[in-house]
Amino acid sequence: MPWINTYLHNTTKAAPLAAFRIFFGAMMFLSIVRFWSYGWIEKFYIEPKFFFSYYGFEFVKPLGEYTYLLFILCGLSALAVCLGYRYRLAIITFFLSFTYIELMDKTTYLNHYYFISLLSFLMIFLPANAYFSLDAKRNPGIAFQYIPSWSVDAIKLLLGIVYFYAGLAKLNSDWLIEAMPLKLWLPSSYDLPLLGALLQKTWVIYLFSWSGAVYDLCIPFLLLWNKTRWMAFALVVTFHVLTGALFPIGMFPYIMIVSTTIFFNPDLHERFLAGLAKLCRTRKQVFDNGRKMTTKLITAGRPKLTVLVVFFMLQLIFPFRHLAYPGELFWTEEGYRFSWRVMLMEKVGYAHFKIVDGVTEHQFYIDNTDFLTPLQEKQMATQPDFVIQYAHFLKEHCEKQGYQQVQVYTDSYVALNGRRNQPFIDPKVNLAALHDSFQHKNWILPFNDEIKGL
Numbered sequence: 001m002p003w004i005n006t007y008l009h010n011t012t013k014a015a016p017l018a019a020f021r022i023f024f025g026a027m028m029f030l031s032i033v034r035f036w037s038y039g040w041i042e043k044f045y046i047e048p049k050f051f052f053s054y055y056g057f058e059f060v061k062p063l064g065e066y067t068y069l070l071f072i073l074c075g076l077s078a079l080a081v082c083l084g085y086r087y088r089l090a091i092i093t094f095f096l097s098f099t100y101i102e103l104m105d106k107t108t109y110l111n112h113y114y115f116i117s118l119l120s121f122l123m124i125f126l127p128a129n130a131y132f133s134l135d136a137k138r139n140p141g142i143a144f145q146y147i148p149s150w151s152v153d154a155i156k157l158l159l160g161i162v163y164f165y166a167g168l169a170k171l172n173s174d175w176l177i178e179a180m181p182l183k184l185w186l187p188s189s190y191d192l193p194l195l196g197a198l199l200q201k202t203w204v205i206y207l208f209s210w211s212g213a214v215y216d217l218c219i220p221f222l223l224l225w226n227k228t229r230w231m232a233f234a235l236v237v238t239f240h241v242l243t244g245a246l247f248p249i250g251m252f253p254y255i256m257i258v259s260t261t262i263f264f265n266p267d268l269h270e271r272f273l274a275g276l277a278k279l280c281r282t283r284k285q286v287f288d289n290g291r292k293m294t295t296k297l298i299t300a301g302r303p304k305l306t307v308l309v310v311f312f313m314l315q316l317i318f319p320f321r322h323l324a325y326p327g328e329l330f331w332t333e334e335g336y337r338f339s340w341r342v343m344l345m346e347k348v349g350y351a352h353f354k355i356v357d358g359v360t361e362h363q364f365y366i367d368n369t370d371f372l373t374p375l376q377e378k379q380m381a382t383q384p385d386f387v388i389q390y391a392h393f394l395k396e397h398c399e400k401q402g403y404q405q406v407q408v409y410t411d412s413y414v415a416l417n418g419r420r421n422q423p424f425i426d427p428k429v430n431l432a433a434l435h436d437s438f439q440h441k442n443w444i445l446p447f448n449d450e451i452k453g454l
Contacts, residue, residue, distance in 0.1 A: 008305070011146040011292050013266035014131035015273055018084070020155060021128040022276070023258040025082025028094065028116070031251045032075035041071055044108055048373050050393055051105040052386055055436050060103040067104075073097050081123075084133020088124070095120040106386075107376045111342050112252040115162060119259075122158060122311065125304045126151045132273050132287050146292040154308060155262050160220035161315050165340040167216030170209075172453025174330070174345070179209040180417040181346035189246055215239055223263040236260050247343070325440050330416055331447035333383055334440060347382040349414030349424060353391065355398050358405025366394060382414050384425070384441050391431035408432040422448055 035041065045051075045062040053060065063070060074097035080090035099117045102109075127147050129135040136143035174180040179202075186199040186208065198204045215235065222232035240253035261269075277284035322335025329336055330345050353366040368377045371393070380386040391408040398406045407430045415421040422445075425431075429443040 008148065008150065010149040012149045012152055013270070014127070014145055014147045015266045015269035016152050016262055016264070017126060017128050017147060017155075018130075018132040019269040019272055020259070020262045021084060021087075021123070021133070022082050023261065024119070024123070025078050025080070027251060027255050027258060028078035028098070029075055029082060031255075032071055032078060034251065036068075036071060036075075041067055043373075044375075045101075045104055048105070048376060050371050050376070050390075052107050052376065052380070052389055054103055054106050055385065055438070057103045060100060062104045070097055070101060074101060081128075084129040084135050087129035087133060087135050091120060091123050091128075095124060105376075106337075107373075107379050109337060110249070110252070111340060112249070112255065114338055116255070118315070119155070119158060122154060122308070125308055126154065127293070130293075132277075132284065136287055140289070143287060143289060144291045144293050145287065145289055148293060150305070150308075152262065154312075155259075156220075156224070157312060158315065159259055159262070160224075161312075162340055163216050163220045165319050166342050167213055167218075168454050169339070169341040169344060170213035170216060172344070172451055174417050174451050175209055175213065175453075178417070179205045181344070182209050184346050184418055186246065192245065212239075223260060226265070229263060233260060233264075327440075327444065328447040328449075328451055330451055331414075332441065332444050333385075345417055347414055347416050348378075349381040349412060349421060351381040351387060351410050351412035351425070353394055354409045354411070355394065355403070356407040356409065357403045358407055360404075362403075371397075381412060382424070384444050385436055387412070387425055388431055388434060388436045388441070391434075395432040406432055416447075416449075419449060 045067045046064065051061060074094060077090045077094040077097060080086060081094055095117065098113075098120060102113045102117055127144065128151075130142060130144040130147050170176070175182075182205050183202075186205050189199050190196045192199065219232055219235065222228040222235070225232075237257055240257050243249065244253035274284050319339035322329045322339065325332065325334040327334070330347075351368075353368070354363055355366060356363045368380075372380065372390075380390050387410060391410065394408050395406045409427055409429070410425050410431060411427050412424040413421040414424040424445060426443045426445055431443075434443065
C-alpha cells in the first residue's frame with residue numbers, strides 16, 4: 001500500500017529516542033542497584049531450596065553465588081545502554097540477562113518485569129545510538145540527526161498497548177461494581193498523610209476504581225494529541241506517584257513516568273539533551289550533523305520491520321489467549337499472566353499436600369515450610385501451575401527418600417477478592433500422575449460465582 005511505503009520513509013529528529021535511551025538505561029541501572037542493596041538477590045535467588053520455573057523454560061535456574069555476576073552484567077549493560085556505548089551489544093546483553101533473571105523463578109513475576117523485557121527486545125531493532133551517544137561520537141558514520149519515524153512510534157505503540165489493555169482488563173464486575181480488590185487494599189493506607197482518612201470512605205474507593213479504568217483507556221490517546229499532552233503527562237505523574245505511595249511496586253511508577261516523555265515533541269528532548277551536554281561538559285552540536293537515514297538504509301531494515309510487525313501482532317493477540325480456556329480467568333489464571341492484568345485480584349489460600357506410598361499405602365502430610373519460602377508458599381497456594389510443579393518436586397523428593405510409586409494429593413482452599421474461601425484443587429486427583437501443559441487443567445474445581453468482563 002502506498003501510504004505504508006510513504007510512512008516507512010518518513011523521518012523525525014532522533015532526540016526523543018536518544019533521550020528515551022538515556023532514561024531507560026539509567027532507570028534500569030538504578031533498579032539493579034536497588035534490588036541488590038535490599039538483599040533481594042540473596043533472598044529470592046540463593047536462599048530458596050526450590051524454584052518455580054515457567055513452563056518450557058525449566059532449564060533457566062539461579063546460578064548460586066554466580067547469580068551476583070548475572071546482576072553485575074545486567075547492571076553494566078544497562079549503564080552502557082544509557083551512554084550509548086557499543087549499544088547493540090549492550091541492549092542485547094541487557095535483554096538476555098534481564099529476561100534470564102525474570103525467568104529464574106516465577107514467584108517474583110511482575111507485569112513491569114515483563115514490560116521491561118519486551119521494551120528491551122524492541123530496542124534491539126531501534127537506532128537508539130544514532131544521536132547523542134558515545135557510539136555516534138566515536139564513529140560519525142553511524143551518527144544521524146534524523147531517523148525513521150517508526151523508530152519512535154514503535155515505543156509509543158508498545159506503551160499504548162500496555163495502558164489500553166490494562167484498561168480493558170479493568171472492565172469487569174469485580175473492579176467496577178464491587179470495587180474489588182481496592183476495597184480490601186486502600187483502607188489499610190489509613191496512615192497516609194492527607195489521603196489516609198479519605199481512603200476509608202466507600203465513595204473514594206469507587207472513585208479510584210472507576211478513574212483507574214478511565215485513565216488506562218484514555219491516557220495513550222491524550223498523550224498522542226498535542227493539545228492534551230501536558231495535561232495527560234500531569235495525570236501520568238499524579239497517577240503513578242499516588243500508585244507508588246499506596247502500593248509496594250518499586251521503580252515501576254517512575255519507569256512509566258519517564259517512558260511517557262517519548263510522546264513529547266522533539267524540541268523538548270533537544271532542550272533536555274542540550275542541558276545534559278552542558279552538565280557533562282560536552283557539545284551537543286557535535287551530533288547536529290543534519291544527516292538523515294537514507295532510503296537505502298531504511299529499505300535495508302525491512303527484515304527488522306518484519307520482526308517488529310510480528311512482535312506487535314503477538315502483543316495485540318496474546319493477551320486474549322484466555323478466551324481459549326473454559327472457567328473463570330481469575331480463578332484458574334489460565335492465560336492471566338503476560339496480559340496486562342495489573343492489580344486486579346486478591347487471592348489468599350492454603351494447600352496441604354498428602355504423600356501416599358503406592359506400595360505400602362503409608363501416607364503422611366508435608367510441611368511446606370521445609371521447602372518453600374513464605375512468598376513461594378503464598379503464591380503456590382493460589383496458582384494451579386505452581387501446585388502441579390510443586391507436587392512433582394515432592395514426588396521426586398520422596399522417591400529419593402525411598403518411597404515407591406509416590407502419589408501426591410492436595411487439600412486446598414482459596415478466597416478470591418473478598419469472597420468466602422472455597423475448594424480449589426480436586427483432592428481426589430493424584431497430581432504426581434499429571435503433567436503441566438498449555439491445556440485446560442480440568443482438576444481445578446469450578447468457581448461458585450461469576451465475574452463478568454473481558
